[in-house]
Amino acid sequence: MAVTEADAPPASEVRLTTERLTLRAVTPDDAEQLHRLLNDWEVCRMLQAVPFPYPRLIADQFIADSVSQRLDGRAYHFAVTGQEDGREKLVGAVGLTLLPGQRRATIGYWVGRRFWGHGVAREATGRVLRWALANLDLDSVEATVAIDNPASTAVLRAIGFREIGRGAETFLSRGNGSHSVLRFEAARADLAPAPTQSTPVADSLAAAAAPPGLPLVLVAACVLIDGQGRVLIARRPEGRAMAGLWEFPGGKLEPGESPEEALIRELREELGVDVARSCLAPFVFASHSYPKFHLLMPLFLCRRWQGHPVAREGQLLRWVTPDEMMDYQMLPADKPLLPLLRDLL
Numbered sequence: 001m002a003v004t005e006a007d008a009p010p011a012s013e014v015r016l017t018t019e020r021l022t023l024r025a026v027t028p029d030d031a032e033q034l035h036r037l038l039n040d041w042e043v044c045r046m047l048q049a050v051p052f053p054y055p056r057l058i059a060d061q062f063i064a065d066s067v068s069q070r071l072d073g074r075a076y077h078f079a080v081t082g083q084e085d086g087r088e089k090l091v092g093a094v095g096l097t098l099l100p101g102q103r104r105a106t107i108g109y110w111v112g113r114r115f116w117g118h119g120v121a122r123e124a125t126g127r128v129l130r131w132a133l134a135n136l137d138l139d140s141v142e143a144t145v146a147i148d149n150p151a152s153t154a155v156l157r158a159i160g161f162r163e164i165g166r167g168a169e170t171f172l173s174r175g176n177g178s179h180s181v182l183r184f185e186a187a188r189a190d191l192a193p194a195p196t197q198s199t200p201v202a203d204s205l206a207a208a209a210a211p212p213g214l215p216l217v218l219v220a221a222c223v224l225i226d227g228q229g230r231v232l233i234a235r236r237p238e239g240r241a242m243a244g245l246w247e248f249p250g251g252k253l254e255p256g257e258s259p260e261e262a263l264i265r266e267l268r269e270e271l272g273v274d275v276a277r278s279c280l281a282p283f284v285f286a287s288h289s290y291p292k293f294h295l296l297m298p299l300f301l302c303r304r305w306q307g308h309p310v311a312r313e314g315q316l317l318r319w320v321t322p323d324e325m326m327d328y329q330m331l332p333a334d335k336p337l338l339p340l341l342r343d344l345l
């Protein structure tokens with residue numbers, strides 16, 4: 001998919017933090033510590049592609065490969081570091097490898113033995129997973145765990161991975177033959193905090209309009225159209241439900257608001273632009289059942305506004321032609337609307 005991230009920091013420079021840890025690109029300076037931590041039978045025997053003993057030369061080679069893979073966007077190997085006596089200390093690594101052309105990736109991780117039992121794998125791997133689903137063109141991430149590795153299985157389940165099957169794989173450190181493994185997968189819905197709030201307006205309509213049991217959520221959204229017939233789309237940022245998917249600017253109605261009022265407020269909050277009510281033309285609406293709520297979303301068109309749209313809420317913005325828009329992974333409710341928009345423009 002031809003989605004360039006020119007206005008986002010290049011993924012090769014990504015540095016992620018958690019409460020206790022920093023995750024950054026592996027560099028040649030990590031080789032010595034990495035070799036010391038990984039050249040440990042208890043660590044190696046759980047990793048498929050790591051021999052035991054683990055020669056220093058292979059550590060150097062792994063680091064050189066991971067630098068070039070990161071630059072090409074093929075894989076992201078993070079050094080997981082913590083602070084000890086005021087100094088940065090390597091504690092483990094997390095690697096994410098993209099499966100070309102598939103919107104899927106595999107993830108793997110290890111933690112040095114002396115750092116076991118502190119939730120490092122869970123904290124670091126969960127962080128990379130959330131970043132990846134929000135910022136790379138992915139819909140799911142897979143992991144494989146040796147059947148005799150219950151600690152790692154628990155890590156994956158805690159992060160939100162689901163078991164999807166069993167299989168057999170070779171493990172370099174364990175010699176010939178294949179060994180039983182469990183396969184896991186995590187998609188956006190396994191991570192995202194489900195949006196639960198609905199407005200009083202929505203609540204009062206819910207019984208009539210939504211499928212049984214699903215609260216109705218009212219959202220107003222807008223297609224901003226520029227002088228060249230391009231439309232503005234936004235990528236939902238990390239931390240939001242369905243992060244990483246693209247949408248039209250807008251948001252939920254607050255109590256007492258009309259859709260137009262909500263939209264004028266949202267466009268100011270999200271993009272810093274001012275829109276007059278008379279410049280909002282109703283176009284179509286989306287009616288879509290998500291797992292936890294039913295969405296009813298009027299979509300307006302707008303060709304005139306004041307100010308230059310800027311991302312005020314950490315979202316990524318993109319002006320796209322209607323044809324280009326088809327290459328973006330839009331929110332599920334928006335998909336039926338796209339051909340209508342393309343016909344219009």
Ligand SMILES: Nc1nc2c([nH]c(=O)n2[C@H]2C[C@H](O)[C@@H](COP(=O)(O)OP(=O)(O)OP(=O)(O)O)O2)c(=O)[nH]1
Pocket residue numbers: 195219220221240241246247248249250251252253266295297331332333334
């Ligand atoms: N803005 C917008 N929301 C959409 C679109 N398609 C679609 O399914 N939605 C859904 C995603 C969300 O569940 C919901 C909008 O909720 P939101 O979380 O963005 O709402 P908001 O901007 O008011 O943000 P917040 O204050 O609740 O954090 O509508 C779309 O094209 N634009």
Ligand SMILES: [Mg+2]
Pocket residue numbers: 249250251252266270
């Ligand atoms: Mg919004």
